[in-house]
Amino acid sequence: MSNEDARSVVNQIFAEYLGAHAFRKTPERFAILDEIYSRDGHFDIESLFNFMKDKNYRVSRATLYNTMDLLLDCKLVTRHKFGRNQAQYEKTYRAGQHDHMIDTESGKVIEFTDPRINEIINSACEKNEFLPHHYSLYIYGKSGRKE
Amino acid sequence: MSNEDARSVVNQIFAEYLGAHAFRKTPERFAILDEIYSRDGHFDIESLFNFMKDKNYRVSRATLYNTMDLLLDCKLVTRHKFGRNQAQYEKTYRAGQHDHMIDTESGKVIEFTDPRINEIINSACEKNEFLPHHYSLYIYGKSGRKE
DNA sequence: GTGTATGCAAACCATTTGCAAATAT
DNA sequence: ATATTTGCAAATGGTTTGCATACAC
Numbered sequence: 001m002s003n004e005d006a007r008s009v010v011n012q013i014f015a016e017y018l019g020a021h022a023f024r025k026t027p028e029r030f031a032i033l034d035e036i037y038s039r040d041g042h043f044d045i046e047s048l049f050n051f052m053k054d055k056n057y058r059v060s061r062a063t064l065y066n067t068m069d070l071l072l073d074c075k076l077v078t079r080h081k082f083g084r085n086q087a088q089y090e091k092t093y094r095a096g097q098h099d100h101m102i103d104t105e106s107g108k109v110i111e112f113t114d115p116r117i118n119e120i121i122n123s124a125c126e127k128n129e130f131l132p133h134h135y136s137l138y139i140y141g142k143s144g145r146k147e
Numbered sequence: 148m149s150n151e152d153a154r155s156v157v158n159q160i161f162a163e164y165l166g167a168h169a170f171r172k173t174p175e176r177f178a179i180l181d182e183i184y185s186r187d188g189h190f191d192i193e194s195l196f197n198f199m200k201d202k203n204y205r206v207s208r209a210t211l212y213n214t215m216d217l218l219l220d221c222k223l224v225t226r227h228k229f230g231r232n233q234a235q236y237e238k239t240y241r242a243g244q245h246d247h248m249i250d251t252e253s254g255k256v257i258e259f260t261d262p263r264i265n266e267i268i269n270s271a272c273e274k275n276e277f278l279p280h281h282y283s284l285y286i287y288g289k290s291g292r293k294e
Numbered sequence: 295g296t297g298t299a300t301g302c303a304a305a306c307c308a309t310t311t312g313c314a315a316a317t318a319t
Numbered sequence: 320a321t322a323t324t325t326g327c328a329a330a331t332g333g334t335t336t337g338c339a340t341a342c343a344c
Contacts, residue, residue, distance in 0.1 A: 024318050024323060045308080060326040065309065081228055085308060085334080101277050112271040116263055121286055124259040130248050132288040139268055141279040171298060171343050192333080207301040212334065232309080232333060298343080305336070316325070 006093050007037045010076050017074035028059050032067045036077060042088045042109065075134065082109065082138065099137040108143070153240050154184045157223050164221035175206050179214045183224065189235045189256070222281065229256065229285065246284040255290070 014033050018025050035052055036043075043051075045064050052059055068089060071077035080088040082102050097118075098111040117137060125132050161180050165172050182199055183190075190198075192211050199206055215236065218224035227235040229249050246264065248257040264284060272279050 022319095026318070026324065028325070058326090061308095062310080062327080063325055066324080085306095087308080099271075101271065101275060101279075103277075104280065110275050110277065112275060114267045114271060116267055120261045120263055120267075124246075124248065124261060124286065125288070128248060128257050128259060129290060129292050130250075130257065130286070130288055131291050131293065132248075132286050133251065134288075135284070135286040137282070137284045139271065139277070139279050139282040141272070141277055141281075143276060144278050145276050146278065169344095173299065173343070175300070205301090208333095209302080209335080210300055213299080234333080296344090298341105300341070301339095303337095306334085307332105310329105310331070312329085313327095314325105315327105316323105317321105318323080319321090 003038060003040075006091075007034055010037055010091075010093055014071070014074065014076060017070070023070065028063050029067050029070070031057050032059060032064060033071065033076065036071070036089075036091050037093075039091075040094065042080070042090050044086050044088055046086070048089075078134070080136070080138075083107070083140070099139075101139040101141065103142050104140050105142050110143075150185060150187075153238075154181055157184055157238075157240055161218070161221065161223060164217070170217065175210050176214050176217070178204055179206060179211060180218065180223065183218075183236070183238050184240075186238075187241065189227070189237050191233050191235055193233075195236075225281070227283070227285075230254070230287070246286075248286040248288065250289050251287050252289050257290075 010033060011030060014030065015025060017023075018029070031052070032048070035048065035055075035057075039051070045061065045068070048064060049059070049061055068077060068079070072079055076092055078090050078092055080090070080100065082088060082100070083104060084107075096113070098113045099117065101110040101112060102108075103110075117135075121132055121135055124130070157180060158177060161177070162172060164170075165176070178199070179195070182195065182202075182204075186198070192208065192215070195211060196206070196208055215224060215226070219226055223239055225237050225239055227237070227247065229235060229247070230251060231254075243260070244265075245258040245260045248259060250256075264282075268279055268282055271277070
């Protein structure tokens with residue numbers, strides 16, 4: 001799926017989500033979503049704020065934080081809190097499900113996938129009568145081979 | 148392993164860790180470790196600060212944070228950042244490896260285990276030439292059955 | 295004796311909050 | 320018409336930092 005295709009698809013999903021919850025369809029919310037889906041990779045709120053300011057689209061940080069909560073809830077965006085204090089975000093519809101390994105020395109992030117993760121999530125939730133909304137799996141360490 | 152047994156074992160491990168890194172074996176560091184291993188369950192820095200103050204053992208918050216970093220590094224303690232801003236800690240040597248499900252409505256935390264998790268970690272790290280130090284797996288959602 | 299560790303308080307800074315003005319419905 | 324959303328700036332609060340004193344080695 002190209003970035004352009006994704007942008008119209010997620011726009012639709014967001015509109016339905018807002019409608020279903022009787023939240024208002026403000027231009028700011030769609031502009032933020034569009035900015036996010038026009039880019040690749042991880043980003044933080046400050047970068048997003050600057051990206052939009054550079055395009056002369058003025059949104060307050062408060063609105064960014066507020067909108068991210070909505071996008072998290074409807075799963076169009078994922079939030080990560082790796083080592084740092086500053087949260088990192090990434091769009092959801094891009095490269096399929098994946099998890100992260102974080103090099104704690106360089107801060108570099110590697111993505112990986114394993115189909116068994118979903119099985120684990122599902123069996124743990126069934127056993128404990130738990131309804132999962134989302135999960136996070138991070139491996140911290142450093143790049144290199146065993147010596 | 149009883150709490151008392153664990154306390155002497157981890158005391159030994161910590162002493163070796165400090166020695167190996169030429170860090171000083173201060174009474175504060177051992178008092179903090181001992182306080183942690185005398186309790187069960189999750190705790191935050193503020194609680195730990197108060198527990199020790201109640202026993203008339205005065206340690207500064209700065210020393211608590213500093214010592215937690217050491218204990219994390221030698222894996223005697225695990226740090227969690229569930230939803231909230233305040234980090235939660237738990238001693239490592241108590242009930243074996245486990246992961247967490249967090250009820251985002253009540254804040255309640257359920258523990259679970261799955262032996263396949265280690266297999267996933269190991270295969271991901273081998274594939275990517277990565278040396279794991281620790282990992283975190285959280286499932287967020289709410290208690291209840293599928294309707 | 296020397297340099298690390300502690301304690302205190304101030305600084306930090308990402309995020310949250312309060313409130314008036316704007317606006318989606 | 321009106322209740323939600325926005326923007327701004329100030330407040331928040333867990334964690335970090337700087338520096339003088341204490342102390343492990």
